[in-house]
Amino acid sequence: MNNTKTIDVKGLEHAEKEGLIFPSIEELAGGQVLRLIVEFNPVPLVYMLKARGEFDVSFEKEGPDEWILNIKRKSTEKDEKKEQFRELLRDLKEGDQEQAKEKARELLREVDATTLGVMEQELIREGVSHEEIRSSLCDIHLEVMKDSLLAQRVEVSAPHPVNTLMEEHKIILDTLNQLGALVERLEDTGSFDEFGEDREKLKDVSHHLVEAESHHQREEEVLFPVLEAHDIVEPPSIMKMDHVEFRKRKKELYQLSHDSRDIEFPLFKARVTELGKYLTKELGSHIFKEDNILYQIALQVLNEEEWAEVKKGADKIGYCCFTPQDVVR
């Protein structure tokens, strides 16, 4: 590798972009520079890189139709556990997924992100699909970033809109925990009778999940447009796509929990289990990304006047039945 490498990801799908950008960054040795050309302002990436502290990040060009970012790694790090990881990541692809992921998480606590990135690059060369990268590697990235992101995270006090959204997230996460427990119990159940009172609980849980629509609505109609006005376009659009996926599944779960008269138990069980697992995992990680990346970027970018507008807009839309009243006043 020369001292400077250029990659142009303009026009690629989000997953493809990630598949190119992250490994190229992780591959950087100390002193090496990656010139990254994108068609939008890569605010989340810059935020994440700064949070890591291992890189010097600067703009060579800032818009309007392309951004060129120079990412320079400050120091070299040794990658001792390389072989171990190579095996693990291969397992992720071929072996027992859950077990491999658990092992990977354990190892990640000891290993730095650089090693991981190199391994990922190789995995991509071995032909892992984008979907797999999205579902397993994206999570692992997040896992690696977790500590530094959590350490950087800024919290604001009520009635700031970010405070409200974060408080709602806590309640949604609590609901997702309940859903997870319900799904676990359902797995050991053979009939509606056996599922018993949990059916009522499933109704409550799905009611809470559909009630959370107003939370998403406030994000989409009030917060995201302001971010977009600041040229932060890509992350809101990904979050919006997530919302659509969640809505479909929440709707089916809600329908299953409210009217399971016409459905055989095995099918009920299979659907609820699948939907429940998807929502606990994906909505949970969506919330993590918002709390620790998207909202954090918003806190850095929006001025006080804009927050006042966001607050006004959020008040107009209204809140969820579970939103604590004292945080919105």
Place this chain on the structure above:
Amino acid sequence: MAGTKIAETNMKASFRDFLEEVRPLRFQEPLAETLGALVDGGTLEYRFVDVVKMAGHACPTVAGAYLVCEKALEALYPGETPVRGELAVTVYGEPDEGVYGVVAQVFSFITGAAPATGFRGLGHKFKRKDLLKFDPRKPDTEAMSFEFRRLDNSKGVLVKLYPRLIPFPPEKAGRMGRLMEQVLWEAASAEEKREFQELWMEKVRDMLIGRKEIDRWLKIERRD
């Protein structure tokens, strides 16, 4: 939802009886007269079902807006036929706040007072544009407040609607809320859907026909 074919006999809108029984509001409409749509001395009748056609539905908000108009017109035109286009209306709220936009549409439809998109007038007459305005400074935080002012004599009234004071049994309200969620997420059975519609219409009927405790939830004061 895509349009569906309906049988010939169903072509006429069939409203629930009580919706047709609501007292109509009657106006002189000088613009219609001038341009010939109305023959001499004719008046325009605005019935509640006309408002339903405009709004595409009936609900407590639309019913409340209709009653607010009725109240204001009675106070401003005692023993007279109100004149369409001769009223200025102030809605104390913002156009995209809660249901204020819907309420304003009902006022516009009935009184002719239009927002910025309204008719510019013919020469110096018949201007309807900007007769309906929004003002975020609410005179009463518990109420939805509206000012109606006659342009010919500048007499005005402030009408206040207190949606939370409209009597409706809390258990029915709770049931209605739960059913509404099921209806919206398409998880209601046919019976549940019917039950929901009955409750919904019961509330609308209570307001428009029953008018129970109306002096508590619909108030008026002079603002001359």
